[in-house]
Amino acid sequence: MEHAISFVRRLGASLVDSVWRLGFAARFMMLLLIYSGQSFRRVHLTIREIYFSGVLSLLIIVVSGLFVGMVLGLQGYETLQRFGSGDALGVLVALSLTRELGPVVAGLLFASRAGSAVTAEIGLMKVTEQLKAMDMMAVSPIARVVAPRFWGGVISMPFLAAIFSTMGVLGGWLIGVVFIGVDAGAFWSQMQAAVDFRYDILNGVIKSVVFGIAVSLIAVFEGYDCTPTAEGVSRAITRTVVSSALAILALDFVLTSFMFRG
Amino acid sequence: MSRTTLDLWVGLFVLIGAAALLFLSLRVGNLSSANFAETYSIRVQFDNIGGLKVRAPVKSAGVVVGRVSDIRLNTESYRAEVIMNLDTRFEFPRDTVASILTSGLLGEQYIGLDAGADEEMLKGGDGLQIGQSAVVLEKLIGQFMFNKAAE
Amino acid sequence: MSFKHPLDECFVRLKDVHFAYGERSILQGIDLSVRRGQVVAIMGGSGSGKTTLLRLIGGQLRASQGEVRVAGSELSRLGRNDMYALRRRMGMLFQFGALFTDMSVFDNVAFPLREHTDLPPEVIRDLVLMKLDAVGLRGAGKLMPSELSGGMARRVALARAVALDPMLIMYDEPFAGLDPISLGVVGQLIRRLNDALGASSILVTHDVHESLAIVDYVYFVSDGRIAAEGTPDEIRASRDPFVHQFVHAEIDGPVPFHYPAEPIGQALLGSSG
Ligand SMILES: Nc1ncnc2c1ncn2[C@@H]1O[C@H](COP(=O)(O)OP(=O)(O)O)[C@@H](O)[C@H]1O
Ligand SMILES: [Mg+2]
Numbered sequence: 001m002e003h004a005i006s007f008v009r010r011l012g013a014s015l016v017d018s019v020w021r022l023g024f025a026a027r028f029m030m031l032l033l034i035y036s037g038q039s040f041r042r043v044h045l046t047i048r049e050i051y052f053s054g055v056l057s058l059l060i061i062v063v064s065g066l067f068v069g070m071v072l073g074l075q076g077y078e079t080l081q082r083f084g085s086g087d088a089l090g091v092l093v094a095l096s097l098t099r100e101l102g103p104v105v106a107g108l109l110f111a112s113r114a115g116s117a118v119t120a121e122i123g124l125m126k127v128t129e130q131l132k133a134m135d136m137m138a139v140s141p142i143a144r145v146v147a148p149r150f151w152g153g154v155i156s157m158p159f160l161a162a163i164f165s166t167m168g169v170l171g172g173w174l175i176g177v178v179f180i181g182v183d184a185g186a187f188w189s190q191m192q193a194a195v196d197f198r199y200d201i202l203n204g205v206i207k208s209v210v211f212g213i214a215v216s217l218i219a220v221f222e223g224y225d226c227t228p229t230a231e232g233v234s235r236a237i238t239r240t241v242v243s244s245a246l247a248i249l250a251l252d253f254v255l256t257s258f259m260f261r262g
Numbered sequence: 263m264s265r266t267t268l269d270l271w272v273g274l275f276v277l278i279g280a281a282a283l284l285f286l287s288l289r290v291g292n293l294s295s296a297n298f299a300e301t302y303s304i305r306v307q308f309d310n311i312g313g314l315k316v317r318a319p320v321k322s323a324g325v326v327v328g329r330v331s332d333i334r335l336n337t338e339s340y341r342a343e344v345i346m347n348l349d350t351r352f353e354f355p356r357d358t359v360a361s362i363l364t365s366g367l368l369g370e371q372y373i374g375l376d377a378g379a380d381e382e383m384l385k386g387g388d389g390l391q392i393g394q395s396a397v398v399l400e401k402l403i404g405q406f407m408f409n410k411a412a413e
Numbered sequence: 414m415s416f417k418h419p420l421d422e423c424f425v426r427l428k429d430v431h432f433a434y435g436e437r438s439i440l441q442g443i444d445l446s447v448r449r450g451q452v453v454a455i456m457g458g459s460g461s462g463k464t465t466l467l468r469l470i471g472g473q474l475r476a477s478q479g480e481v482r483v484a485g486s487e488l489s490r491l492g493r494n495d496m497y498a499l500r501r502r503m504g505m506l507f508q509f510g511a512l513f514t515d516m517s518v519f520d521n522v523a524f525p526l527r528e529h530t531d532l533p534p535e536v537i538r539d540l541v542l543m544k545l546d547a548v549g550l551r552g553a554g555k556l557m558p559s560e561l562s563g564g565m566a567r568r569v570a571l572a573r574a575v576a577l578d579p580m581l582i583m584y585d586e587p588f589a590g591l592d593p594i595s596l597g598v599v600g601q602l603i604r605r606l607n608d609a610l611g612a613s614s615i616l617v618t619h620d621v622h623e624s625l626a627i628v629d630y631v632y633f634v635s636d637g638r639i640a641a642e643g644t645p646d647e648i649r650a651s652r653d654p655f656v657h658q659f660v661h662a663e664i665d666g667p668v669p670f671h672y673p674a675e676p677i678g679q680a681l682l683g684s685s686g
Contacts, residue, residue, distance in 0.1 A: 044265065047272050055275045094290045124514075133511035136471050138500040139528045159279025166282040169290055188289070193326065197293040199317060201286050 021225075028142070028221060032150060035143035039151065045144070049152025053114035053216075057160055060109055065164035068105060069171025072096060076172070077180055089182050090191035093172030098195060098204040099260065102165030104252050107211035109164075110157055111244030115219035118149045119240040122223025123233035131224075146224060150216045157212025158205055165204065203259045210251055215244045301328060301347035302386035306360045306373075311342040312396025314362055314371045320346045322375040327352045330373060344393070346373060348384075355380035361394035371396060422448045424484060424581060424613045425470055431478035432465060439465050441637035442479070447581075447630075452607050452614040454624045456659065457634035463617040464508065466634065467583050470615065471505055472496050484580065501529055504574030508585040510566040512558040518545070518569050519554035525576045544572040548602060564595035568602070575606055581613050582606065588620040596620070600627050621660050625649065633659065 039045055076092040122145060125131050131141040169191075176182040195201065219240050226236035287293040311333060320328040328348035336343040348354070357378030364371050384390075425447040432440040439462040447453045457463050468474045469481055472488045481488045486499060512521050522541045526532060532540070545551045548568040558566060567587060574582060584603060588596050604627040607614045618624050625631070625645040633641040633655060641648075641656045648656055674680070 044269075048268060050272045050275065051268050054279075055271045058275065058278075098286060098290065128514065129507045129509065129511040130513055132473065133505070133507050134513075135473060136500060136503065136505040137525045137528070138497040139525075140497075144528075156275075159276065159282070162279055162282035162286055165290075166285050169286075191290055192292050193319065195291045196317065197287055197291040201291040201293075204286075205283070 031142045032147055035140055035147050038143045039147035045148035046151045049148045050156050053153045054156030057110055057113045060113055061106055061160050061164050062167050065167030066171040069168030070175045073172040073175030077176055086182055087186035088190055089176045090187035091194040094169055094191045094195050097165040097168040098200045103161045103204055103207035103211055106161040106164040107248045108245055110160055111215045112241050115215045115240050115244050116237045118219040119223040119237050123226040123236050127228045146220045150220050153216030154212045158208045161208030207255050211248050214247045218243050300350040302350055303345050303347050304384055304388055305345055306390040306393040307341040307343050308393040308395045309341055310395040312362055312371055312398050318372050320373045353383040356382045356384055359392045360390050362396035424449050426482045429479035430476045432476055439637055445632055447613050447615055449613055451629045454616045454628040454631045461634045464585055467585055467617055502580045504579035504582045506570050506574045506584045506587055510570040512566055512570055514558050518556050522573045522576055544576055548572045564591050578610055584616045586618055588618055588623055596623055
């Protein structure tokens with residue numbers, strides 16, 4: 001009986017807690033949008049963040065994209081040639097990358113490379129009272145620190161996903177055409193005939209934009225909301241990576257079911 | 263890092279990203295061909311469309327001239343009504359015949375157009391008279407078995 | 414100097430201020446005022462709510478009861494923009510400096526100027542060098558905060574806090590962790606800056622001797638209330654057991670060493686449930 005009551009009490013407390021946190025998150029998002037105009041007027045702040053989340057993620061994106069494409073080339077060819085359609089390798093590689101793997105894998109890499117860094121940075125600024133100091137200087141930390149990092153991530157992500165897909169297609173080409181010897185003409189022409197700009201490419205880009213918004217929002221919020229201790233920051237970073245991954249996969253399911261039916 | 267080097271890197275990044283998007287659109291995707299060309303839509307009815315899907319290509323003599331944009335059941339005739347968008351660069355006579363074909367034995371299905379000899383050309387919204395249904399493998403096999411049994 | 418001051422001269426005035434973090438009551442009826450030109454010290458043990466008090470005056474926390482007036486405005490009535498307008502005229506030195514770690518010393522001091530003024534870069538440069546010179550660190554402009562010692566960081570933070578020539582400067586434990594020489598330097602600096610700017614200053618500290626040498630008035634905070642107050646001379650002469658304990662650094666006295674808890678014998682022997 002006592003256990004049951006304490007369980008119910010804990011349930012209630014955690015419910016109240018999450019509602020409170022949700023309200024806080026909503027207020028945070030509202031302020032973020034309100035202050036975004038201000039931070040756009042000082043565009044160099046956002047450019048700086050594009051450097052940190054975009055340029056610095058470039059290497060891992062290029063290398064991973066290439067390897068994913070090469071694996072697709074090997075595995076895809078292995079499967080396709082059983083049905084005598086090794087020529088369709090280009091189609092397989094390009095469709096898997098532009099529709100799914102490009103946005104999803106680039107999003108996951110982006111969350112662990114750039115998202116975690118943003119959370120750590122904002123969290124440490126909170127621990128060392130830099131955010132409070134800024135607020136006391138009548139400069140809103142949301143305008144000066146949070147908004148540029150958010151927009152830097154949102155802008156970087158579609159580019160990173162496109163670079164990932166491009167590298168993947170090139171990796172698939174390298175394995176399929178250069179090493180295995182699939183006919184180059186068939187590889188490219190079948191790809192072009194099957195991949196539709198609006199249906200496949202544009203939908204992939206839309207996915208990457210949505211993932212960019214989700215990951216950036218999670219990253220800045222977890223940093224801003226963290227408990228201001230070393231342990232709190234480390235937990236916030238973990239939460240950023242985990243929630244981003246879940247958000248990306250769940251959103252991917254939802255978007256795919258809307259975009260690619262029929 | 264100084265502001266100018268940072269700007270340079272970001273500019274380079276955006277450039278590379280834009281190049282990747284361009285590569286995906288033009289080389290991987292079909293933005294360079296048909297897609298943004300003006301199209302006109304043509305209706306045609308089939309008894310059975312088999313596995314034809316929206317967005318399947320429409321080919322004439324093997325050249326892609328358009329795409330299937332919509333498939334529905336006409337509840338008056340209980341036949342499948344297929345709407346396809348054809349590139350305005352390609353005009354077809356009114357008595358053109360559409361048939362549902364399969365690329366390879368198990369490949370994707372597409373619509374093949376065989377141009378007729380009519381003087382008048384199709385306009386947007388027109389319908390084709392003849393649509394030859396898909397060859398449905400199950401029916402074919404069933405027929406074959408039936409004939410064998412009858413022998 | 415008399416400590417009966419007319420109301421209109423008060424730059425900061427707290428009346429019956431209560432504050433609690435959630436359920437935990439920290440302040441219970443604080444009355445305090447700071448006149449223009451004064452340097453006022455707030456003393457009290459760790460955890461007595463001194464930082465909380467500063468944050469109430471800075472408007473980062475809201476009093477649950479009572480009123481906080483700064484420059485004639487009642488803080489709880491101010492909207493976000495008015496609050497920011499008021500804060501441009503305040504400078505706060507945080508306990509650990511709170512320098513922006515991704516900017517050089519120069520950029521840290523230039524930060525408020527760049528955010529709030531449209532001054533041309535040459536003017537900003539001159540102003541920053543003047544402020545840095547005032548804290549004796551004109552040569553350190555290119556250093557990053559990670560390359561500074563604790564005392565230097567405190568002085569840079571001080572230069573940043575006064576960059577906009579504030580009307581009110583708040584210092585949170587400016588002496589903590591300083592060697593005796595830096596301690597004297599910072600103390601003199603606080604007084605000189607206050608007088609040069611014609612500002613008012615509030616100084617939160619446990620360092621009795623250093624602060625008694627430079628302040629005009631002292632408040633002692635204990636148990637969420639003002640336990641004692643007076644000018645430095647009055648404090649030194651005071652018979653009040655609380656003040657006596659603090660000034661003479663006695664362990665036993667009205668200020669408890671222990672955070673409130675049950676007696677240790679009971680805690681150790683009693684059931685662990
Ligand atoms: N953000 C907070 N949440 C809950 N309790 C706090 C918070 N900040 C401070 N406290 C508590 O309030 C009391 C007063 O803190 P503070 O004003 O920092 O004391 P001081 O600066 O005098 O050492 C302390 O007991 C501390 O535990
Ligand atoms: Mg404190």
